[in-house]
Amino acid sequence: MRAIWKGAVSFGLVNVPIRLYSATENHDVQFRQVHREDGGRIKYQRICSIDGEVVSYDDIAKGYETEDGDMVVLTDEDFKDLPSRSSKEIAVEKFVPADQIDPMLLDKCYYLEPDKASTKPYVLLRDALEKENRMAVVSVSIRTRMTMAVLRVRDGVIVMQTMLWPDEIRKPDFAHLDDEGKATKQELAMADLLIEQLAGDYEPDEYEDDYALALQSLVKAKVEGGEVRVAEESKDESGEVVDLLAALKKSVDKAKAARGESTSDEKPAAKKAAAKKTTAKKTTAKKTAKKAS
Structure with a gap:
């Protein structure tokens, strides 16, 4: 332990x-x-x-939650x-x-x-x-x-x-118990006899959880019989993290859009456009240099 x-x-x-x-x-x-x-x-x-x-x-x-549901x-x-x-x-x-x-x-x-x-x-x-x-x-x-x-x-x-x-500790409220009346002497004598017949000492080993034992036997039999389904790896083992990242990304994009800034989805396009402009400038500079020579 x-x-x-x-x-x-x-x-x-x-x-x-x-x-x-x-x-x-x-x-x-x-x-x-x-x-x-x-x-x-x-x-x-x-x-x-x-x-x-x-x-x-x-x-x-x-x-x-209050009693009114608030x-x-x-x-x-x-x-x-x-x-x-x-x-x-x-x-x-x-x-x-x-x-x-x-x-x-x-x-x-x-x-x-x-x-x-x-x-x-x-x-x-x-x-x-x-x-x-x-x-x-x-x-x-x-x-x-x-x-x-x-x-x-x-x-x-x-x-x-x-x-x-x-x-x-809850208080029992069973009013009908008082309405049934008391048991007769004959009924009490019969109850005493029954209790005497079943009287004994408590031995824990005499009791077992038969449901749990039967269930374990059932599962064991299925395993030994090859009835085991090997689950494929989840496509998204870190689904919770991905969900969180997606939520954060969405929040960031929303904040940027509110400030008039480009979002993360727009960045690749912006980078490509900037790259094209840079390439165009370099090409123009080369052509000008050739003419000058």
Whole structure:
């Protein structure tokens, strides 16, 4: 694994330098959109919905759409005024009972590895969390934005898991659940019996993604059967750059035309005309010299 962030966990006067690693990875099979006929990849252009022009990255800004459908354009200067933090500190705010953290609040998960010189305080924090059955609520700045997270222990390693803000959890509004009435004693007894029949411990190895496995087998069979379409090289491998150059050229020509100057398309013709005039002058000069002699 490769560390994605370096910093330190601080609690009280204790400071534990650590490295952060992504604890999970997505194994979903990724597809590309291609042309059915030849397997060529589909490319997309950034087109303005108003003037239909191709827009370069330099001219793209962030926009916030209001409830009325209006657009508020935000500049880099606007974002500079927003609160941001670039601290490399994972600051422990408090230690709370583990059962007080609703799993719905938990988001992305990371492993924390200590530097060799800080192994002892790392182990101290790990063992204390396990012994007290608590989680550490921390604040951390990831990509300049401060967020809340928890530190917990899994398989002998301290794990940091970022948290959603409380207002990001939707409240269920299912009124009909209250209208159905309560279950009878007989129904509850039957439900208890069913649960008892299916009771057991969670064993991760008992479950697998059968869709992903079947899809991988399908692709492998097609490859082994020679059903592979080798796409020809794109005629325009740098299409995005060419589009940008074309847009820049168009802008330059438009600016020159507004000033009454010749455009890039007119330059070759102008050069040819100038060359003809120069040749004509040289020919005239030669004829005059011959007459004089």
